Amino acid sequence: MTKPISPDNRSPYSPPESAQAEEAITWFARLRSGRMTAQEQAAFQTWRSRSPAHEAAWQEIGALWNEPELAAAAGEMEQAVVPTAGARRRAWLSVRVAAAAAMAALAVVAVLYLAEVPLRWQADYMTSVGQRHTLTLADQSTITLNTDSAVAWSYGMDRRDIRLLKGEAFFRVQPDVKRPFVVKHEGVTAKAVGTAFLVRERQGRIQVTVIEGVVAVHTGQADVQSLTATAGQQILITAEGARVSSVNAALAAAWTTGRLVFDNVPFSEVVAEIGRYHPGYIGLWNPALAQLRVSGSYNLADTSHILTTLTQTLPVHMNRLTDRLVVFR
Numbered sequence: 001m002t003k004p005i006s007p008d009n010r011s012p013y014s015p016p017e018s019a020q021a022e023e024a025i026t027w028f029a030r031l032r033s034g035r036m037t038a039q040e041q042a043a044f045q046t047w048r049s050r051s052p053a054h055e056a057a058w059q060e061i062g063a064l065w066n067e068p069e070l071a072a073a074a075g076e077m078e079q080a081v082v083p084t085a086g087a088r089r090r091a092w093l094s095v096r097v098a099a100a101a102a103m104a105a106l107a108v109v110a111v112l113y114l115a116e117v118p119l120r121w122q123a124d125y126m127t128s129v130g131q132r133h134t135l136t137l138a139d140q141s142t143i144t145l146n147t148d149s150a151v152a153w154s155y156g157m158d159r160r161d162i163r164l165l166k167g168e169a170f171f172r173v174q175p176d177v178k179r180p181f182v183v184k185h186e187g188v189t190a191k192a193v194g195t196a197f198l199v200r201e202r203q204g205r206i207q208v209t210v211i212e213g214v215v216a217v218h219t220g221q222a223d224v225q226s227l228t229a230t231a232g233q234q235i236l237i238t239a240e241g242a243r244v245s246s247v248n249a250a251l252a253a254a255w256t257t258g259r260l261v262f263d264n265v266p267f268s269e270v271v272a273e274i275g276r277y278h279p280g281y282i283g284l285w286n287p288a289l290a291q292l293r294v295s296g297s298y299n300l301a302d303t304s305h306i307l308t309t310l311t312q313t314l315p316v317h318m319n320r321l322t323d324r325l326v327v328f329r
Contacts, residue, residue, distance in 0.1 A: 023047065024057040060285065119165055123150040127167070129279045130303070132255070141181065144170040144256050146200075147277045155179075168200035170211075170256050187220030188237055198252060209234040209252045217242075260298045260306070267292035267314065271328065278303040280324025289316055289328060 027044050036044070048054055119126065127133050127145045134144040138155055145151060149167025153160075158178065162171070164185040173181045175194030183190045183199050188206050190199055195213025200206070208217050210229045217227050217235045219242040227244055229235050234247040254261040260277075262270055268290035275282045277300055284290065292314055298306045307326055311318045319327045 023054070024060070027058070119150050122152055122163075123165055124152045126150040130277045130300075132258075132300075139174050139176060139179075141174045142172045144172075146170075146255055164199050164201060166201065168198065168202075168255075170196070170198050170253060172196045173213075189218045189220075191216045191218070204239060206237040207234055208237075209247060209249060211249050211253055254297070255300060258300045260300055262294045262296055262298075264293050264295050266290060267294055267310075267316070267328075270294045270310070274303055274306055278307075278324075278326070280326070282307070283327045285327055285329035292316070 027047065031044065048058055125133070125135055125143075125145065127147060127149050129148045131148075132144065132146055134142055135151075136142050137153065137160075139160065141160070143151060143153075143162070146168035149169055150165040151169055152163045152165060155161075156179075160176070160179050160181045162181070162183045164183055169183075171181070171183060171192070173192050173195050177193055181192050183192075185199065185201050185206055188208075190197065190208045192213060192215045195215060196211040197213070197215050198207070198209040198211065200209075208215060208229060210231050210233055212231050214228060214230050215235075217229065217237075219225060219227065219235075219237050221237070221242060224242045227235050227242055229244055232246055232249050233244055234252070235242060235244050248263070251261045251263060260273060262273075268284060271282055271284050294310070294314070296309075296313070298309065300306075304323065307318060307320075310316065310328075316328050319329065321327065
């Protein structure tokens with residue numbers, strides 16, 4: 001879940017200062033707990049009206065937590081964080097952290113898990129967020145599933161059909177001219193006899209990247225029904241059409257060896273890509289950061305370390321609200 005959050009009530013964009021953001025987060029968590037006294041409510045209103053910067057920080061926190069996934073969980077937060085009256089003052093900071101953790105966990109579990117129930121009925125194999133796994137099929141062809149992905153397969157005497165239900169997979173195909181190897185997703189088919197290629201679907205876009213050999217793709221579109229790609233080429237299919245382009249195949253397949261590699265990529269795209277592997281939420285508060293350019297090779301085994309490294313090499317500030325909830329600003 002990665003989405004730039006840009007307020008519509010202030011221009012130009014001006015993210016809250018760190019201390020003000022921390023105070024706003026604390027007030028937000030206490031308010032959402034449903035356990036604030038009348039005196040605490042008055043103190044909150046006094047803080048909010050004390051300066052325009054406080055109000056701006058409050059609005060920014062509201063924009064973050066009103067993201068669809070987190071908003072769905074917000075109504076249930078008070079059930080996860082219920083401090084006693086005697087412990088209320090002592091738990092000021094722990095309530096804030098626990099509330100954030102509860103919301104993040106609920107957003108991931110309640111929203112994403114439930115949305116994937118139909119997939120679980122269809123899939124022969126699924127990976128969770130951050131997981132990668134290689135499967136060996138009956139003919140010794142292999143499928144390496146990337147993070148948060150799902151596949152189903154059906155083998156017959158004259159066919160080898162694979163359905164990519166979600167995410168991304170790397171296919172290394174054993175040659176068999178009598179049984180074409182076909183990967184399908186939403187009307188798009190990629191057909192190979194003996195080759196290695198990637199198929200990725202994300203937000204209505206489908207990419208077929210050829211590492212070795214040749215892949216013929218049927219786009220399912222009336223204007224461009226079929227395209228062919230060879231090693232080092234990628235077919236991109238969107239609602240607007242389909243096209244073939246040259247790509248760095250090694251870079252595209254780097255995740256299969258546990259690396260994320262970027263070559264002069266906008267920071268917004270880097271954050272989105274890391275977000276695929278991070279078990280939680282990464283938000284990009286400041287749109288001005290989106291076009292910062294990033295180059296580097298990172299170890300997928302530790303996304304938290306990747307995020308920390310980015311703060312050390314780029315002019316960005318990171319708020320790690322919990323282990324699963326991170327905001328760049």
